[in-house]
Amino acid sequence: MITTSAPGKVILFGEHAVVYGEPALVCAIDKRVYIHASKVPSGLKIISGKSKDFRYVKKAVELVFEHAGKKCGLDIKIDSELPPASGLGSSAAVSVATILAVSELLGAKLSKAEIAKLGHKAELEVQGAASPTDTAISTFGGVLFIQPKKKYQRINAALPLVVGYTGVERSTKILVQNVRSLKEKFPEIVNPIIRDIGKITRKAKRRLENNEDVGELMDINHGLLCALGVSTEKLNELVYAARKAGAKGAKLTGAGGGGCMIACVPKNAEKVARAIEACGCTALRAPISKEGARVEKHAI
């Protein structure tokens, strides 16, 4: 019997612009998916409150069996602190934690790089398309500076965050398409916005490396995402509620159109969380998680 976990993620800066070659800053957050797995004589039994998780677990198990060249019967139970389809990387965390659990049970020691690679493969095969970012961040933890066609760069940064979840599921695909349409209609206006988000992301990277405040940059980035048309009334409500309650900065995170926002809260984290809850939404006190996927407990 083994228990593993892997963290969720938020995009700190650069969503949407990353589609057009700009960098993004992504970090693991201290909210996790836990996998409890036991060897059994045969079969695969999966217990989860969320139907979405099954396909990722099943695919992750298959990929580990294939990679290890051996298999076994498994009972797997999923406990998640992450709401699904919220942009917090729930499916990546499920995939990664499952891969870690099953490989440990089989005695097939995988490197972190191998776990991340199999995790990405699981997402790819289930979804048809997937960025390798979510599974990489869930595996390695910490903060990654991502530039298209370049290697990830790890940033050493701590940032106290509160995540506000609107409860509204959204389609990343549709939101990315909407931005593309706007960009095609008004290229001379939308391209500078995208490049400016890239500048904000690079500036935020330097400031995080120097342990400087990035709150105002979050606020500006949020406004530019509004200009791209991906914010919603509810996201704005949470962003303003967080700022009013003492957050240093706040922005939507991920695709927009629902999903989540983040607030930077060196102080007043509790007050900000309560302000988000007072809007009828879910608040996760979720600082950056330096640790990625890990074994929580392994009883033989």
Add this chain to the structure above:
Amino acid sequence: MITTSAPGKVILFGEHAVVYGEPALVCAIDKRVYIHASKVPSGLKIISGKSKDFRYVKKAVELVFEHAGKKCGLDIKIDSELPPASGLGSSAAVSVATILAVSELLGAKLSKAEIAKLGHKAELEVQGAASPTDTAISTFGGVLFIQPKKKYQRINAALPLVVGYTGVERSTKILVQNVRSLKEKFPEIVNPIIRDIGKITRKAKRRLENNEDVGELMDINHGLLCALGVSTEKLNELVYAARKAGAKGAKLTGAGGGGCMIACVPKNAEKVARAIEACGCTALRAPISKEGARVEKHAI
């Protein structure tokens, strides 16, 4: 006894960016200040619900007396459809309508250019500083394309607007200072936003001249104003309520920090106005006014 009127104004595009050399589009709206003036044997009696108006009326009367080289006793009554300190150019309309009324009563025919010039002088002397834009637009009506250090350009455009007034008075001076501080702190990020607002304004001018929709440009401009930090929760609430009720586009207008927003409503004007009122705010159904200052009634 004479009755004159002069319209208020809204900034359609370009607020804040105009401070840094970018163009702005400003239009007169069909909400007016009415001045009822009568010659009396002596003195100056001013009746108005709003204490702010007195100084403008007094100064306007003085300037006309000086310009005409003659004077008379006056009873002046002000009726206004414009909330004061809302960014709708109430003080400019008061000044302009008073100048027109008093000059007519004295038989001193002033050209529109002379009225606009005296109106600007009245605002300057009362406030210490004033842009000539508000008094020009109130005098001439219609839509003006304004470029710093260049002549106004008149645009022939019709645009059905609903104005939403938050009821929150704000200080233009402080908001302009806040943008300047942000610009000085992050010039490489804020300067492109200001230039982009300029591009939107020029694009909107061309589209208005061709009778094309400018709703999406309003939405983008609003997002960029959010990025500059001048929007508020209430302004955003009104902007989203208007869009939801069928507006083609919506944005804050003027300095932000309170004041007003505008919604472009080729259809659904009533529905949009009611949505704004449902947020506890005042809605003005205020299409562009092609006419500027005018004599409403002149009984000898």
